[in-house]
Amino acid sequence: GHPLTTLFCVLALLAIPHKAEAQALRKVHATIPALTESSITFFIAREKGFWRDEGLDVELIVTRAATSIQAVIAGNVEFGTAGGSALLPITRGLPMTFLFTTFNRANFSLYAKSQIRSVQELKGKRIGISSFGSGPDSLVRDFLNDQGIDGGRDATILAVGSGTERFIALKTGTVDAAMLSPSAYIMAEEAGFRELFSFVKQGDYVYLQGGVITRNNLLKSEPVLAEKFIRGSLKALLYLQTNRPETISILSRALKIKQDIATRIYDEIRPGLTQDGTVNEEQQRKSLAPFLERTGSKEPPSLQKIFDFSITRKVLTELKAKK
Secondary structure, eight states: OOTTGGGOEEEOOOOOOOGGGGSOOEEEEEEESSSSGGGHHHHHHHHTTTTGGGTEEEEEEEOOHHHHHHHHHHTSSSEEEEOGGGHHHHHTTOSEEEEEEEEEEOOOEEEEOTTOOSGGGGTTOEEEESSTTSHHHHHHHHHHHHTTOOTTTTSEEEEOOSHHHHHHHHHHTSOSEEEEOHHHHHHHHHTTOEEEEETTTOTTSEEEEEEEEEEHHHHHHOHHHHHHHHHHHHHHHHHHHHOHHHHHHHHHHHTTOOHHHHHHHHHHHGGGBOSSSOOOHHHHHHHHHHHHHHHTOSSOOOGGGTBOOHHHHHHHHHHHHHO
16 A cells, blocks of 8 residues: 555545446546645535546545645655645745646635734734644745734744634634634634634735646656546536535535535635636746745746646636537
């Protein structure tokens, strides 16, 4: 087995028998960072059989951002689905490429205890994030920095785990504020916590989520595989944009949440969706900003070394021609 198997908790979503069943399906592994709404595209591709139509049997494996990058590089998995966290190692020179993104805004809000009334009052406080080097970590540091607060010095940033764990840390008082994703911030709101800032509603922060990365040598040796995986993902993104009720049902099943919460989550994340799985050069530059500050490099690497949306564009053109 794979050396990383022990780290992976395998997620078996309902496998739906489909028309490509006649030919042998190719088994493909892809990581997802957590069971949250940011992976909705991949839940849809899996459940609606869009990858199966391409002859792929895709297994989604839940694993932390850093482990997922190692697995992609080592060849233990073919694709990683990731957010901004993948950009940090790529800017540091790891031979991977970012091919597709579901979102161009961060599905996060900064929530705090009700007695904290403004971002400035976070000085000297503890802020919960998922893990160091994760997207929310870089994002909150970048945001605090813009507010004149040094994330390491003026406030303590603590890694407290995935979505609901961050909410629990806030509830139990382990942290005074936390970066929460929609499923968690809906609970925080109901529990009387205060939203200090919403990254979804403020479009200034470009943040990629629900993205697809792969190692560069897979792109060279198996371009057709990459194209099939992207075609299934893009079909799912287009489905997500136009099929609200069905998407809400899929969200509800995948995240094991009630229909009314799934409905709210869908409406919260809808504005942050990309139209076609790509972002333009200005958005690419903006999405790199928080990570470049972390690496201390003033000179950004060339965008071509990080992003390649050509497969996604090619697939889109073909899908449009078919309509």
